[in-house]
Each structure stands twice: as C-alpha cells, then as structure tokens.
Amino acid sequence: MNTILKWPGSKVRVMTELSAHFPAGNRLVEPFAGSCAVMMNTDYPEYLVADINPDLINMYRQIKEHTRPFIVVAMALFSQNTTEESYYRVRKEFNENASMPLLERAAHFLYLNRHGYRGxxxxxxxxxxxxxxxxxxxxxxxxxxxxxFAEKAQRATFICAGYQETLGMVKAGDVVYCDPPYHGTFTEYHTGGFSEDDQHSLACYLLGISERNSVILSNSDTLFTRSIYRAFDITKITVARSVGVKAGEGKRATEIIAVRKPEFHQSLIGWDMASGLNSSAFMELPQ
Structure with missing residues (x-):
C-alpha cells in the first residue's frame, strides 16, 4: 500500500523484509510517524502514531476526521496551482498565514509535499x-x-509529541516500531534536528522498554548504530536511496533492522508476580 506523502526513507519498498520482524500485539506504537507506511502495511487492532511535526500530525487528523472536505480543498489546490510561481505563492501563504484554518493548512502541507523537491x-x-x-x-x-488512509486511521490515535513522551505511553501488549532520522544522513527533519545524543537517548529508552514489549527499529548501518544497538538482534538490508544523488544516478545503501523482544524468563516472572506466587523458582532460568 503506497502512502499519501512522498517521503525520503519511506518503508513501502522494504515492508517484506521489515514486516517479518513484527510480532502480534494489541497496538503498534510509532514515535516517528513519517509517511505512515508501516501503519498502512500492517494490521494491528490499534495504532498510536506520533511525531514532533505539528503539520504532519494535523494532516493525518484532518484526513481521519474530515475526509471529504480535505479531499475537496486539496484537489482544488492541486488543480489551481500548477506552476513554479504558484508553488512559491502557496508556500509563502503556508509560512505566513498564522490564522489559516487547520483543514486548509493540512491541504497546503500535502500540496507542498507533492510539488516540492523529492518530497x-x-x-x-x-x-x-x-x-x-x-x-x-x-x-x-x-x-x-x-x-x-482515512479508513485505516479510524483505528489510530495521532499525537504531536516527542519520542520520550510517546514511549512513556507504551503499555502491556504494545509493539513499538521506531524509524528516527537516520544517523549520518539527513537529520534536520524539524527545527531541532536529531543529534547523536538523541540517537543514544532513544536507544536507551528502547532498551528499557524491551524488557516488557517487543521493539523494532530502523536506522543507518554504521559503527555508531551497531554499537548503541548491540543488545539487539541486527539484520542488514539494502535499500534504494533517492535524496542527495544526481539525476539518473541510482544508488543503494545499507540499513539495519534492530529487534529486541522480552526475555522468556522475564515474561514468566511478570506472570508469577501478577498471580501472587513465589517467583524464586523461576530465577534460575537461563538468560
């Protein structure tokens, strides 16, 4: 299933490799929404989808809650603004009109994405x-x-939040998938950027969460990412790269899929504690 947005690093083309690592669960939690390719190509009962970009989350909410009006407004923008001059006019209005209604802003965001440089x-x-x-x-x-998307989004909750806040909302039965800005590539996704300190902090959060929930992450294949995810099972895949290359010059890059699932003995201890039984019998289980 393709996505609404053009999006560098979209997971649509690698869902065959990626989906093999997704276990069953009650809800999929995504702290980095991106194009929602994973949501659109998985089948969980519920989704919690977050991102720090308010324009991205606003668009998803408007499509979920006001599908037909959004389609009409966005289609009009596409049909009436077809030149380079009109693109910059729409971009200027998007940037300078602080009082623009949220539905119109969402349509403007889609227009800019589909008409701007490589999405x-x-x-x-x-x-x-x-x-x-x-x-x-x-x-x-x-x-x-x-x-x-509007149909699938009825299962989803969309929030504008950082990964720390979103991961703090993870509960029993959730599966977590993270697709952060990649290490060593384009990291100025939003005004704050995403530094190596952020990469390391995210890895620490995910390591803690993996004691209770299954965690899957995508990132660049670098010595740094392999180091901070050394406690995870790592699979290397090769993907097409579309941004930052010359026209007509196809390039490919390697990425990692890092996976960590709750240990078997931890699951037993959690069950035992919940039942009120003595957990000492389980302490000698192998790691």
Missing amino acids: VCRYNLKGEFNIPFGHYAKPYYPLYEIEM
Whole structure:
C-alpha cells in the first residue's frame, strides 16, 4: 500500500523484509510517524502514531476526521496551482498565514509535499517550510491513498509529541516500531534536528522498554548504530536511496533492522508476580 506523502526513507519498498520482524500485539506504537507506511502495511487492532511535526500530525487528523472536505480543498489546490510561481505563492501563504484554518493548512502541507523537491520535509530555524519547487511534469494527487488512509486511521490515535513522551505511553501488549532520522544522513527533519545524543537517548529508552514489549527499529548501518544497538538482534538490508544523488544516478545503501523482544524468563516472572506466587523458582532460568 503506497502512502499519501512522498517521503525520503519511506518503508513501502522494504515492508517484506521489515514486516517479518513484527510480532502480534494489541497496538503498534510509532514515535516517528513519517509517511505512515508501516501503519498502512500492517494490521494491528490499534495504532498510536506520533511525531514532533505539528503539520504532519494535523494532516493525518484532518484526513481521519474530515475526509471529504480535505479531499475537496486539496484537489482544488492541486488543480489551481500548477506552476513554479504558484508553488512559491502557496508556500509563502503556508509560512505566513498564522490564522489559516487547520483543514486548509493540512491541504497546503500535502500540496507542498507533492510539488516540492523529492518530497523532502524541512523547516528553517524560524519554523518556515523551505523546500524548493520540484519541477514535476504532473504531480500525483493521491486520492486513493487518502481514502484508504482515512479508513485505516479510524483505528489510530495521532499525537504531536516527542519520542520520550510517546514511549512513556507504551503499555502491556504494545509493539513499538521506531524509524528516527537516520544517523549520518539527513537529520534536520524539524527545527531541532536529531543529534547523536538523541540517537543514544532513544536507544536507551528502547532498551528499557524491551524488557516488557517487543521493539523494532530502523536506522543507518554504521559503527555508531551497531554499537548503541548491540543488545539487539541486527539484520542488514539494502535499500534504494533517492535524496542527495544526481539525476539518473541510482544508488543503494545499507540499513539495519534492530529487534529486541522480552526475555522468556522475564515474561514468566511478570506472570508469577501478577498471580501472587513465589517467583524464586523461576530465577534460575537461563538468560
């Protein structure tokens, strides 16, 4: 299932490899929403989808709650603004009109994504969207993808929050998937960026959560990421890279899928404590 947005690093093309690592669960928790490719290509009863980008989360909420009005407003933007000049006019309005209704802002965000350079999402330090015009012959209007998303989104809760707050909401039965800005690549996703300290902090959070919940993460294949996820099972995959390469020059890169699931003996101890039985009998179970 393709996604509403063009998105560098979208997981649509690697879902075959990625989905093999997803266990069953009551809810999938994603602290880095991105294009929602994983939500659209998995089948959990519920989803908690978060991101620090308020425009991204607003668009997902508007599509979920006001599907038909969003389709109409966004389609009008696509049909009435087809030139480079009109792109910059829409971008200027998006950046400067603080009182723009949320539905219109969501439609503007989709328009900028589909008309901007390779679907990159970037803001300057003032919080202004600053991606240049993409020079596409005929940008695709994702009507089918919007309708499919709106249907799937009825199972989802969308929140604008950082990964720390989102991971603090994980509960028993949840599966956690993280697709943060990749180490050593484009990290200025939003005004704050994503540093190596952030990468390390995320790894620490996930290690703690993995004592109770299954955790899956995607990232660049570097010595740094292999070090901070050394307690995880790591699988290397090869993917296409589309941003930062010359036109017509296909390049591929390696990524890791890091997976950690609760230990068998920890599950037993948790069950034993909940039942009120003496847990000492289980302490000698192998690691």
